[in-house]
Amino acid sequence: MARQGWEDSEFPIVCETCLGPNPYVRMTKQKHGKECKICGRPFTIFQWCPGAGMRNKKTECCQTCAKVKNVCQTCVLDLEFGLPTQVRDTVLQTRDDVPRSNVNREFFVASVEGQLGNDSLINYAKADSTAREQLKRISRVEPYYKRNRPHICSFYVKGECKRGDECPYRHELPIDNDLSNQNIKDRYHGKNDPVAQRILNRTDRSRTLNTPEDKSITSLFLTGIEKDISEQDLRDFFYGFGEIKSINVVQKSKVAFINYATRAAAELAVSKTFNNLNIKGRTIRVQWGKARPQGPRSDLQAGIDGSGSSSYAAPMGGPPAPPSIDDLINMPPPPPPPGQGSFSYPSQDPTALGTVGGREFRA
Amino acid sequence: MPKVRRGRKAPPEGWELVEPTLQDLQAKMREAENEGHEGKRKTESLWPVFRLHHQRSRYIFDMYHRRKAISRELYDYCCKEGYADVALIAKWRKVGYEKLCCLRCIQPKDMNFGTMCICRVPKEKLQEDKIVECLHCGCRGCASGS
Numbered sequence A: 001m002a003r004q005g006w007e008d009s010e011f012p013i014v015c016e017t018c019l020g021p022n023p024y025v026r027m028t029k030q031k032h033g034k035e036c037k038i039c040g041r042p043f044t045i046f047q048w049c050p051g052a053g054m055r056n057k058k059t060e061c062c063q064t065c066a067k068v069k070n071v072c073q074t075c076v077l078d079l080e081f082g083l084p085t086q087v088r089d090t091v092l093q094t095r096d097d098v099p100r101s102n103v104n105r106e107f108f109v110a111s112v113e114g115q116l117g118n119d120s121l122i123n124y125a126k127a128d129s130t131a132r133e134q135l136k137r138i139s140r141v142e143p144y145y146k147r148n149r150p151h152i153c154s155f156y157v158k159g160e161c162k163r164g165d166e167c168p169y170r171h172e173l174p175i176d177n178d179l180s181n182q183n184i185k186d187r188y189h190g191k192n193d194p195v196a197q198r199i200l201n202r203t204d205r206s207r208t209l210n211t212p213e214d215k216s217i218t219s220l221f222l223t224g225i226e227k228d229i230s231e232q233d234l235r236d237f238f239y240g241f242g243e244i245k246s247i248n249v250v251q252k253s254k255v256a257f258i259n260y261a262t263r264a265a266a267e268l269a270v271s272k273t274f275n276n277l278n279i280k281g282r283t284i285r286v287q288w289g290k291a292r293p294q295g296p297r298s299d300l301q302a303g304i305d306g307s308g309s310s311s312y313a314a315p316m317g318g319p320p321a322p323p324s325i326d327d328l329i330n331m332p333p334p335p336p337p338p339g340q341g342s343f344s345y346p347s348q349d350p351t352a353l354g355t356v357g358g359r360e361f362r363a
Numbered sequence B: 001m002p003k004v005r006r007g008r009k010a011p012p013e014g015w016e017l018v019e020p021t022l023q024d025l026q027a028k029m030r031e032a033e034n035e036g037h038e039g040k041r042k043t044e045s046l047w048p049v050f051r052l053h054h055q056r057s058r059y060i061f062d063m064y065h066r067r068k069a070i071s072r073e074l075y076d077y078c079c080k081e082g083y084a085d086v087a088l089i090a091k092w093r094k095v096g097y098e099k100l101c102c103l104r105c106i107q108p109k110d111m112n113f114g115t116m117c118i119c120r121v122p123k124e125k126l127q128e129d130k131i132v133e134c135l136h137c138g139c140r141g142c143a144s145g146s
Helices: A063-069 A085-092 A102-116 A129-138 A154-158 A184-189 A194-207 A231-241 A263-273 A296-304 A325-330 B015-034 B043-066 B072-080 B086-092
Strands: A027-035 A042-048 A219-223 A244-250 A255-260 A285-288
Touching: A063 A102, A085 A129, A085 A184, A085 A194, A129 A194, A219 A263, A231 A244, A231 A255, A231 A263, A255 A263, A263 A285, B015 B043, B015 B072, B043 B072, B043 B086
Parallel strands: none
Antiparallel strands: A027 A042, A219 A255, A219 A285, A244 A255
């Protein structure tokens, strides 16, 4: 068997999150243990435990593939920013020049391998500083260790895990959303990556924050207020834009409201601080506050007071009319019985049983 | 097929005392050996055999070393007949190995990092409320003390 060009490495290329919080990590190494999930060549597998209560992690793609994209060998996220390759490449405007077809890819990897050495193909220095700033803003500040948790127990999901407390897997039901369909090749090449799509959507939306029409709104809504940021800190910072009427900090949900006396002050504060606010090293997001919801209920109550009826659903007074056929058809399915909190099977979910809202049943 | 034993000597004195228990354990062992693997994990299938082996050796060990209820001849006879594991009993007589579950769990060559099995770790050094079942014999902790 020709072993020429097979990878034989001494140390993995992994990110801080994948290594875990402990600076002392024991690893096992297996030469040519598996084929790279991207290029299919044999590579050296490293395996380690990133801390108590976490699952064992191992390298998934070879070092050449990791160097070509400058990604972690385990999580395939960018090594410098911890972001999906799709996000990084769109912001830096680099092209994905790794061929997808087998022969071309093999040739590319083999030719690039010799030149690479310890460097990566992605050159951050060449990218302009605004793009780098933006990437820094999108990325997480601290490592996200929740990513190392054990996987969800598939037997528990089916409702038949017999291991109980001894089971090393997580006994939780999976959340089924657009993020649940990911695959490593697409994430590596930066195509159809739902996580990247979500991040990009978020930043696109926030890049153009439009000022609300309602001129009576003079309050800002801040998120990411950690415990060490006090009301005084916020007051000191935001006082510079104009007179502050009041500041309301909600420690529990890590948010704060700042009410300005004038609209002009609020607009100035938003334009200066939007996507660009850092107090005590914490990134704080700034948004416009919402207008006080003018409850329809209070209006109704005022109108009903004269008739003396307490039923707010009947504006004309009198007993509520019996439901018509249309009401019955459009009625949502009854809630599940109180004993069983969650569904074990999709078929147990009454909302998923083909009772679509707008369907016509009448002939 | 059972072992053919030729020219067997009669068992030493006191054999009647231990025989029913040993026969009982042997029957259980046979049952465990013949049990199917269905619905079990790969590692789980040998756990009952390890457990019964431990129990049988422990019985002889207690009778001879602790309670001194059987004679040296009978003890030797039981070891020779395979009712007790001499190597395991030798470990039990050492400090720190008083509750050892099986010999595989103290074999550093079987481990990734040249250590001993997780079941040898004292409870207070493990995470709170964490139940461990070792891979080799299903032991949930055999450290000395407490």
